[in-house]
Amino acid sequence: MKIKEIILEPANIHAGSTFKIKVKAVRELTYKEMKSIKVKKAKKYTCIEIKGG
Numbered sequence: 001m002k003i004k005e006i007i008l009e010p011a012n013i014h015a016g017s018t019f020k021i022k023v024k025a026v027r028e029l030t031y032k033e034m035k036s037i038k039v040k041k042a043k044k045y046t047c048i049e050i051k052g053g
Contacts, residue, residue: 002028 005024013019029037029045 002026 002025003023004026007022009020027049029050034042034050
């Protein structure tokens with residue numbers, strides 16, 4: 001998974017304060033990673049999720 005966006009609420013964080021963190025992640029698989037996984041797991045990915053590199 002690749003992290004695309006991180007949002008902190010509130011924007012300013014001080015020592016001892018509480019905050020929320022929102023992370024938007026996208027599932028990606030490179031061709032190099034695809035060679036090392038089993039076919040059953042590789043079938044779960046779509047063509048859009050597979051990236052070169």
